[in-house]
Amino acid sequence: MQWGSWAEFWAMGGYGLYVWGSFxxxxxxxxxxxxxxxxxxxxxxxxxxxxx
Amino acid sequence: MSxxxxxxxxxPHSFYPLAGRMVPWFLVAAALLGVTGLxxxxxxxxxxFQQGESYRIIFIHVPAAWMSMFIYLVMAAWxxxxxxxxxxxxxxxxxxxxxxxxxxxxxxxxxGALWGKPTWGTWWVWDARLTSELxxxxxxxxxxxxxxxxxxxxxxxxxxAILALVGxxxxxxxxxxxxxxxxxxxxxxxxxxxxxKMATTMLLGMLLMALAxxxxxxxxxxxxVRSIIxxxxxxxxxxx
Numbered sequence: 010m011q012w013g014s015w016a017e018f019w020a021m022g023g024y025g026l027y028v029w030g031s032f033x034x035x036x037x038x039x040x041x042x043x044x045x046x047x048x049x050x051x052x053x054x055x056x057x058x059x060x061x
Numbered sequence: 062m063s064x065x066x067x068x069x070x071x072x073p074h075s076f077y078p079l080a081g082r083m084v085p086w087f088l089v090a091a092a093l094l095g096v097t098g099l100x101x102x103x104x105x106x107x108x109x110f111q112q113g114e115s116y117r118i119i120f121i122h123v124p125a126a127w128m129s130m131f132i133y134l135v136m137a138a139w140x141x142x143x144x145x146x147x148x149x150x151x152x153x154x155x156x157x158x159x160x161x162x163x164x165x166x167x168x169x170x171x172x173g174a175l176w177g178k179p180t181w182g183t184w185w186v187w188d189a190r191l192t193s194e195l196x197x198x199x200x201x202x203x204x205x206x207x208x209x210x211x212x213x214x215x216x217x218x219x220x221x222a223i224l225a226l227v228g229x230x231x232x233x234x235x236x237x238x239x240x241x242x243x244x245x246x247x248x249x250x251x252x253x254x255x256x257x258k259m260a261t262t263m264l265l266g267m268l269l270m271a272l273a274x275x276x277x278x279x280x281x282x283x284x285x286v287r288s289i290i291x292x293x294x295x296x297x298x299x300x301x
Contacts, residue, residue, distance in 0.1 A: 011108065018103070022114035027179050031118045031172040035125065038164050039277060043088075046284035050084075053291055053298070 071148050073290045074297040080283040081300065087283070091276035098269030106262045118176040119263070123250065124271035126169035128278055129197060130232050132162035136204075137229045140222035150286075152218025153293070155225060156208055157286035161278050163201035169194060181245060189238035190246035193231060200228040214293055 012018040021028040070076050102120035109116035136158040143151030173191065174184040185191065204221050211217035234241075239248045250259055251267075291298040 011104070021117070022108070024113060024115035024179055027115055027175045028117050031121055031175045034171055035121045035168050038168060042161065042164060042281060043277070043284075046281060046288070049288050050284055053288070057298075057300075 071146075071150050072297075073150050073153065073294050074299070076150055077287060077290050077298050078300045080287050084280050084283050087276045087280035091273050091280060094269050094276060095273035098266055098273050101262060101266035101269060106266050107260060112180055115176065115179045118172050119250075120266050120270050122169060122172040122176055123267055124274045125165045125172060126194065127271055128274045129162060129166035129169050129194070130235060131275075132158050132165060132278060133197060133200070133225075133232060134229070136162060137225040140218075140225040143218055144222045144226075149215075149294075152215070152222065153286050153289045154282070155218070155221060157282045157289055158278075159201055159204050159208075160285065161281045163198065163205065165274070165278075166194065166198040166201055170198065186245050188245045189242040190235065190244050193235040193238050196231055197228075197235060200224070200231060204228075 019025055019029070070079055098120065102117060106117070106120075108114060136155045139151045139154040139158070142148065143155065170191070173194075177186070178184050204224050207224055208217040208221040211220055238244060239246055251264065287298070
């Protein structure tokens with residue numbers, strides 16, 4: 010463990026905006042794409058009346 | 062000799078349930094690799110002695126850039142197979158991969174900009190590596206727009222396939238741009254010919270994240286190809 014505190018962790022040595030800006034946008038893109046695909050899949054399974 | 066008849070799965074009807082069964086496994090693998098990778102990236106890998114903590118962007122920047130190129134090659138291979146064998150599934154696979162590839166290209170550029178600002182002092186330069194990666198984004202957008210604009214699905218697949226195959230020339234340009242031109246972008250951190258130029262834990266974190274992105278991309282492509290099969294061949298979309 011190299012971080013003295015959570016505040017230090019979020020600050021990322023002064024690069025917090027860049028590091029978290031990168032990770033947050035990546036997470037939002039991937040989670041958003043996957044959520045959209047799963048919603049479509051669920052809707053199709055519901056239409057076919059198959060619960061699996 | 063393989064006991065599996067692979068050609069059986071080249072028909073949308075047989076592939077539809079197989080794709081559906083693959084999704085949960087690849088999603089679980091992506092989640093496990095991603096959580097382990099993030100743990101290594103933030104709690105195991107040491108601070109870079111030159112760049113401080115800003116270098117941690119590498120753990121998503123490099124995997125996203127690898128996936129942007131790799132997905133393009135796989136997409137072009139499916140597109141080419143569709144032209145040669147005239148199989149319906151090939152065009153569907155190419156079109157299922159394109160949005161995810163475009164997303165990773167955008168993420169490689171986005172994380173690159175956020176890394177460039179603190180290390181180079183600029184969000185963007187018209188450097189050979191950055192410019193060729195931007196062209197890759199335009200190729201994906203071109204492929205998506207072209208295939209969406211043509212009403213007849215099979216004709217759209219063929220037109221898209223030609224665009225995808227011509228665009229393949231850009232992939233070695235991206236990859237070797239840092240060798241062929243004098244770029245602001247650094248050279249390859251990992252190559253097959255030499256020892257990695259980074260700490261083992263940094264490399265481990267990067268490889269775990271790359272594998273997570275890979276598993277994620279397979280799950281996304283399988284879900285999307287199922288939605289394409291449902292749309293184009295509703296009668297093939299059955300779970301048995």
